[in-house]
Amino acid sequence: MSVNHAATGVDRRELILMQAIPLFAATGYSGVSMRDIARAVGVSTAALYHHFPDKQALYLVAVDHAFTDKAEGIRRALAAGDPDFRALLQRELVDGDETRLKLLADQVFLEPYEAIVALAKELAPDLDPYLLANSVVGLVLFCFETLPLRRHLPGRKPEHEKPKTIAKHASALLVRALGVEAAEPDGGRSG
Amino acid sequence: MSVNHAATGVDRRELILMQAIPLFAATGYSGVSMRDIARAVGVSTAALYHHFPDKQALYLVAVDHAFTDKAEGIRRALAAGDPDFRALLQRELVDGDETRLKLLADQVFLEPYEAIVALAKELAPDLDPYLLANSVVGLVLFCFETLPLRRHLPGRKPEHEKPKTIAKHASALLVRALGVEAAEPDGGRSG
DNA sequence: GTCTATAGCCTGATAGAC
DNA sequence: GTCTATCAGGCTATAGAC
Numbered sequence: 001m002s003v004n005h006a007a008t009g010v011d012r013r014e015l016i017l018m019q020a021i022p023l024f025a026a027t028g029y030s031g032v033s034m035r036d037i038a039r040a041v042g043v044s045t046a047a048l049y050h051h052f053p054d055k056q057a058l059y060l061v062a063v064d065h066a067f068t069d070k071a072e073g074i075r076r077a078l079a080a081g082d083p084d085f086r087a088l089l090q091r092e093l094v095d096g097d098e099t100r101l102k103l104l105a106d107q108v109f110l111e112p113y114e115a116i117v118a119l120a121k122e123l124a125p126d127l128d129p130y131l132l133a134n135s136v137v138g139l140v141l142f143c144f145e146t147l148p149l150r151r152h153l154p155g156r157k158p159e160h161e162k163p164k165t166i167a168k169h170a171s172a173l174l175v176r177a178l179g180v181e182a183a184e185p186d187g188g189r190s191g
Numbered sequence: 192m193s194v195n196h197a198a199t200g201v202d203r204r205e206l207i208l209m210q211a212i213p214l215f216a217a218t219g220y221s222g223v224s225m226r227d228i229a230r231a232v233g234v235s236t237a238a239l240y241h242h243f244p245d246k247q248a249l250y251l252v253a254v255d256h257a258f259t260d261k262a263e264g265i266r267r268a269l270a271a272g273d274p275d276f277r278a279l280l281q282r283e284l285v286d287g288d289e290t291r292l293k294l295l296a297d298q299v300f301l302e303p304y305e306a307i308v309a310l311a312k313e314l315a316p317d318l319d320p321y322l323l324a325n326s327v328v329g330l331v332l333f334c335f336e337t338l339p340l341r342r343h344l345p346g347r348k349p350e351h352e353k354p355k356t357i358a359k360h361a362s363a364l365l366v367r368a369l370g371v372e373a374a375e376p377d378g379g380r381s382g
Numbered sequence: 383g384t385c386t387a388t389a390g391c392c393t394g395a396t397a398g399a400c
Numbered sequence: 401g402t403c404t405a406t407c408a409g410g411c412t413a414t415a416g417a418c
Contacts, residue, residue, distance in 0.1 A: 245412075
């Protein structure tokens with residue numbers, strides 16, 4: 001159906017999404033107008049309505065795209081990755097549309113979440129594995145979330161902004177709490 | 192300057208703020224119109240402009256009010272407290288206006304943050320106290336943040352929504368990580 | 383201090399030419 | 401598929417009566 005754009009690798013529809021995602025991430029749904037998106041893409045608003053029935057649909061597809069397209073998924077975001085991903089996630093968490101959250105849960109978080117829950121059961125049978133899984137993720141994500149605030153708080157060091165430092169801190173804390181070494185790829189997690 | 196409203200306890204200006212805060216918390220700055228606020232208060236939009244020069248000013252005062260008025264401050268929010276506080280905080284973290292974040296840091300978070308940092312230095316001298324302080328707060332706040340998402344993930348239990356459960360989980364994790372009992376009011380924290 | 387009325391702009395969305 | 405032109409309505413903010 002869509003024209004072959006082998007030369008560029010993206011068709012028009014995808015180009016619109018790519019331009020829309022950072023805009024929605026930066027200022028949220030009602031902070032971005034169809035005109036803003038059209039200007040970013042370099043087309044008229046009418047062209048947008050050829051590809052998407054309305055603004056809401058464009059937003060939904062854009063969010064879905066941002067979350068699932070970044071294929072390997074959350075690992076990148078946890079490992080520091082895409083700021084747009086984090087911003088969109090924060091916005092979705094606070095805007096709280098049940099339909100979109102369900103989609104986010106099923107299509108993005110279900111698989112890695114279950115993996116972490118399974119690990120949690122193994123490592124700390126006496127703690128609630130679901131809350132623990134959440135805490136593990138939160139130890140990293142919350143650091144990034146609060147970064148803009150902590151920049152204005154005392155004790156700020158440049159390395160606090162580096163993903164590596166944050167990851168190391170979270171690991172150290174978990175090692176102490178769960179009595180294991182940080183997970184190694186060779187699978188030696190029962191020692 | 193403002194009329195004495197001893198009977199009601201609030202003047203008009205404060206009434207506007209009280210009505211505006213939950214609106215801004217629910218749908219964000221650009222998601223709330225001056226008409227929405229006026230309707231909630233029961234006055235015309237023109238009346239709003241008598242008390243505040245423009246929408247941005249109203250928003251700033253409202254956020255300030257929400258953060259500092261809840262006097263004892265963060266403890267309530269951490270302990271589960273005000274959903275408006277959490278929602279506004281999440282929105283401010285992601286919207287990232289430097290001026291507002293600075294105000295938030297100085298007037299709301301500075302004091303309790305330093306207290307937690309001091310505690311962190313004592314309990315875990317080998318960990319970064321600033322990151323640890325952040326983690327301590329995050330263990331609780333992140334649970335609330337992700338609640339709307341976790342409702343759609345497996346393993347959901349009703350008690351995961353209860354502040355008490357979340358607090359207990361965070362405590363248990365910290366006890367394991369830092370090798371101390373949960374802080375008791377009698378100050379027995381060096382044993 | 384609050385109102386009604388309105389200016390002037392921006393919004394989402396559509397019609398119809400090409 | 402994309403354009404220009406446009407609609408109806410919402411928006412912030414103001415003017416002026418009371």
